[in-house]
Amino acid sequence: MRVGLVSDIHSNSPALDSVLEELERLEVDRILCAGDLLGYNAFPNKTLDQLIEYDVTSIRGNHDEAIVTETPSNFNIPAKRAVDWTRRQLSDDEKRYLRNLPNKRQMSIDGKNVVVAHGSPTNPVNQYVFEDDVTPQILDHWFSSKPDIVVLGHTHRQFEKSIGGVKIVNPGSVGQPRDGDNRSAFAIWNTEKDSIDLHRTEYNIEKTAGRTRAVLPRELGDRLSEGL
Template sequence: MIQIAVFSDVHGNLPALDVVLKDIEQRGIHQKFCLGDLVDFAPWGNEVIERIQNLNVPCLMGNHDERIAFDLPVFPLSKHSQEETNARFIAIDHSKQHITEENKKFLSGLPFHLKLNYKMGSKHWNIQLVHSSLESNDTYLYESEGDEVFMNMLEDSKADLIVMGHTHLSFTKQFENKKWAVNCGSVGRSKEENRLASYLILTLDDEKIVPEIVQLSYPLEETVRQIEESGVPNYYAAFLRNEKVSIL
């Protein structure tokens, strides 16, 4: 049996990341992977990047990482309210100003995809890691998406299981051919009602893969307080408290 942990979308939330990393360690899971979006929306972007570096966690380039690394322009999204649009512009600008040049260089060198192959007895398991999809790191694929979308991704990647993040909403879907599409949720900015830090454990043996979504509480009020004392808009503090803000 092999266990691996996969997490995504930390978004500068160091307290949430540390709780997830501690849980992974306590479970004795030595292999862990990050699907990206280390920055924006909480004040610890540099610290999160450095934690990932120091632990040598293989990490993909999320859309937010790419924007900060290459100073890409920010465009409003039609699904956002005016309040969220304004807050988003300020929060991303905060990252552009405060993420160090060394850390931006680290982000710029992150891979787009990662394919894993594990041999268990005579069985090879192929696991495809993406931030959001094979073609883009900014595609929103929800659990409600038609099965054929995920089946095509599995076929294109020749994988038994594909893991994604980006939407901040976790799910596991198994298909008739026993293959899986999984979203590991978000560590630092969950859009689920409970706002817990979410990550994925994959357990592999020579017969099957079992995905498990783990959700953990973390020092939310302290996190919120530090967001409110930083240059990150209070919108993101209210969001973590699940107060009246748009979650899309």
């Protein structure tokens, strides 16, 4: 089975379009999303429509949670404005969809035990986990019984690491990469080969940036071309 892994879409529907096209071309069987469907960009409704149409198995990220609860005081001003604006764009049904998403998933796929969290398995909404943070010690802290694969998001930085038979992967950000590469990031997990392939794909950045600048702080649109 080939499983598409995505995260941190952040209301960037043009980027999601490109990623979904690539996932179709690469013939994935299903798609998992590690949270932050919305926030930062200006296509929240279309983004949710796409995720529902493609039957993406998602969890709730910190921006998704902020949209359906209250805006956190620790968000910077552009992020706060994007959350508040997005909240006003959503229908009751769309808010209910976000609210009903779990903040972590544990499941079996093709006989493999899978954990999906936006932050970390023990702090699924807010903790940042970078590649250098992933050590045997942190796996022992996270799990008494270790899964086969852990899918994380939140950092907007793509990596794959294997420790003691556990694969840890952050597919990177579809909608707002922060590693200096402005292309959308995603990954594919091949359950039969037990392999992870990291991918990037180009999208129409100016389409997203232009619309985002029109309704949200300009810096949110400007940063997309920089990949930062």
